[in-house]
Amino acid sequence: MHVAAVIAAGTAGEAEQQARACLRRGADLVEFRIDALRHPTAGDLKRLASALGPRAIATLRSPAQGGFRGVDRDARHALLLEACRLPFRYVDAELTTDAERLAEYAKLAKSRAKDLIVSHHFSAPASPEEVGGILDACLAQGRVGKVAVPVATVEEAAALVDLARDRSSSRFALVGMGAAGMLTRALAADTGQEIQYATGNRETAAGQLGLDAALRVRSKDAFVLGILGRPLGHSFSPEIHEAALQAVHLPGVYLPFDVAEASLESFLSTADGLHVRGLNVTIPYKEKVAGLMDELDGDAEALEAVNTVVLHEGWAKGHNTDTYGFRTSLRSLGLRLGGRRVLVVGAGGAAKAVVHVLLREGAEVAVANRTAVRAEALVDAFDDDVGLLAPEEAPRKGPWDLLVNATPAGTAGMEAVLPVPEAVLDRTAFVYDLVYNPPETPLLAAAKRRGVRGTNGLEMLLQQAAQSFELWTGKSAPYEAMRRAAWEAAA
Ligand SMILES: NC(=O)c1ccc[n+]([C@@H]2O[C@H](COP(=O)([O-])OP(=O)(O)OC[C@H]3O[C@@H](n4cnc5c(N)ncnc54)[C@H](OP(=O)(O)O)[C@@H]3O)[C@@H](O)[C@H]2O)c1
Known part of the structure; x- marks a missing residue:
C-alpha cells in the first residue's frame, strides 16, 4: 500500500513546496489536487510533473464530486489529457466522466505507462451492494478503482471493510468518509488497498488520517485503539x-x-x-x-x-484505570489522606472510582450530589461508612482537608457554575477538580482567589491513559510525549 499525502494548495509553487515536505516526512506519494489551484493551467501541470511526477497522483475533481473550484468541463478535459501525457505516476478521473473521454484517458495513460484511477465519490450513504457495484464499474474502466462513501456508523464501516476484503485481489481504494469511516482507513493495508489518502498540507476529507498516523498503519500488522x-x-x-x-x-x-x-x-x-x-x-x-x-x-x-x-x-x-490515575496523582501531589476528611461532589462513575480509592487510603469520605437518590445509591454501594449530605450543606459540614469535584460542572463549553456553594472553599484545605478543560476551572479559580491550593484532572487523565496504554501494548508508556500532547490539547 502507498501512503499518498493529499496536497491542496492555491498555486503550483506552494503545492510543490508542501509536497516536498510531505515526501521528506515519509509519504510514498503525493496527490496534487489540481482543482484546488486558483487558476489551473497546463503550465502548472508541467511544473508539478517535472518536479515530482513519478511520485504523484494528478487529480482534477469536478465540483459535483467534491472539487474545490469549478473548472468547466472542456477545460477539465484538456487538463486531464495533458496530465495523462505528462510523467505522473497516476491520474485520477471520475467515473461520471462521459464514456468516450474516459476511454481516451485510459488509452493515453496506458500508452504512457501510467495508471488511471477511476473514482467515484458518493454524496450520501449507500448500501454495500451499491458501493461494490460502483467499485466494479470503476475497476472496469481504470487500472485502479477508488470509491469514497459517507459512513454514519461503525457497522457501516465494518461492512465496507468486509467489502474491501472481498476485493483484495483488485487494485482499489475504498474509503468510508467521516469519523465513523476512519476504521476503513486504519485497515487500508490489511484490506489490501492500493493507496491510503492522508492529510498533506490540510485535511481535505472528513476522517482522513494525519500523515504520521497513516505511515504508522502502513503495515499489515496495524492495530486499532x-x-x-x-x-x-x-x-x-x-x-x-x-x-x-x-x-x-x-x-x-x-x-x-x-x-x-x-x-x-x-x-x-x-x-x-x-x-x-x-x-x-x-x-x-x-x-x-x-x-x-x-x-x-x-x-x-x-x-x-x-x-x-x-x-x-x-x-x-x-x-478501571481511573482508580490508578487518581491514586497515582494523589501520591505525586504528596497528599496523605489517612484519617483526613474528604468531600466528593458528584455520584457518577468518576465519583465512585474516587470514593473507592479514598476509602482504601483510609480517608473519612462524604458524598454530595445534586440528585440525592443517586448519592444514596453510591453510598450504599460501599461496605465502609460513607457520609451523605446535600451540596448546600457542604460549607456548614466542613472543614474539609480535600474537596474533589467529580462532576462535569465547569467544563469548557458548559455554563461556568460551581457544583457546591462557593462558601465551602472558606473551610477547605485543597481542591481536586477532575475537570481538566479549561485548565483553570471555575472552582479552581474561586479556590485560588481564597488562597486555597488545588489541581485539575490532567494528571489523573495522564496517569490513567499511561496505564491503559501499557495494558494494550505491553510497552512502557512514553509519559513525557503524552504529557506534552495533553498540554498542547489544553492550551
Ligand atoms: N481527569 C480524569 O481523568 C477524569 C476521569 C473520569 C472522569 N472525569 C470527569 O469527571 C466528570 C464526571 O464524570 P462521570 O463519568 O462520573 O460522569 P457521570 O457518570 O455522568 O456523572 C456526573 C455526575 O455529575 C453530576 N453533575 C452533572 N452536571 C452537574 C452540574 N452542572 N452541577 C452539579 N452536578 C452535576 C451528576 O449529577 P446528577 O446525578 O444530579 O445528574 C452526576 O452525579 C466528567 O467531567 C469527566 O470528564 C475526569
Missing part, C-alpha cells in the same frame, strides 16, 4: 494516545467509536476481527460495558465499571 462512548464530547485521549503511538513507533491508531447502546454488544464481538486491540470507555457506557466483558480486573469488578478494555484473541478483559 479507540474511545467508546456516545456522544463523544471533546476528550484529550485521542491526542494523548496518538502521541504515545508515535513516540514508540507502534503501528496503531486511536479512533473515536460513537456507538449506539443497542449496538454495543455486537460492536465488542466484532472488534477483534477489525483489529481493535484496546478501547477506552467513557460516558455513558462504563457500567454497561462491565457487564459485557469476559473478565474484569479487581477495581473494575469492585466498581462494576470499566474505562479500559483489552481485546486479545477474542477475549475481552475490562479494567
